[in-house]
Amino acid sequence: MTETMGRRERKKAATRQALADAALDLFLEHGFDAVSIRDVAEAADVSTTTLFKHFPSKEALLFDMDVDLESALVAAVRERSPDTSVIQALRTHMLGTRAFKTQYEEQIAAFRQLIDSTPALIEYHRSMWMRHERALAVALADDLGAPADDPACAALAHLALEARTLAGTSPGSEAAVNAAFDLLEKGWESVRPGKGRAA
Numbered sequence: 001m002t003e004t005m006g007r008r009e010r011k012k013a014a015t016r017q018a019l020a021d022a023a024l025d026l027f028l029e030h031g032f033d034a035v036s037i038r039d040v041a042e043a044a045d046v047s048t049t050t051l052f053k054h055f056p057s058k059e060a061l062l063f064d065m066d067v068d069l070e071s072a073l074v075a076a077v078r079e080r081s082p083d084t085s086v087i088q089a090l091r092t093h094m095l096g097t098r099a100f101k102t103q104y105e106e107q108i109a110a111f112r113q114l115i116d117s118t119p120a121l122i123e124y125h126r127s128m129w130m131r132h133e134r135a136l137a138v139a140l141a142d143d144l145g146a147p148a149d150d151p152a153c154a155a156l157a158h159l160a161l162e163a164r165t166l167a168g169t170s171p172g173s174e175a176a177v178n179a180a181f182d183l184l185e186k187g188w189e190s191v192r193p194g195k196g197r198a199a
Helices: 002-030 037-043 048-054 066-078 086-097 102-116 119-130 133-144 151-168 173-186
Strands: none
Touching: 002 037, 002 048, 002 102, 037 048, 066 086, 066 133, 086 151, 086 173, 102 119, 119 151, 133 151, 151 173
């Protein structure tokens, strides 16, 4: 039974990957709006019913790692080294998710261009990250020994995730992440001393 279940899971994973790969190829070649769900299903040689068993929407086809994002965010907080602050851990995690790898620069640039030129994908990408805000806030509160609904932890979770989405629309993605986390870590007055009017 275990062997059979393993084979079934492998087949499901292969189908899911084939759909994600076909969707990306089609979207990059023709544009997101010009490609239909049926086009993607046919390219992967499955039915549209099968496609919807793996992906709830057309937008989701481009973000097939969504399931893993929440656990990775929580792990960044809970599994950090004792000498690493929460904000340092989140900064490192957010920079890592930007995939700043030169060997993939061309593919990443094409993927980013597709997202940034499609309003529906910009919004889906943002909402995908913000769905995990609650889990991150709870992990932060647990780390501090604070109540699960602690407002400061909720604020930090929200702002950290917004830093990630801000980077998605910025030409200098790595610099944008670092600027946002400098602000979170040091505060406005430390980052921009003497630049504003006195209250």
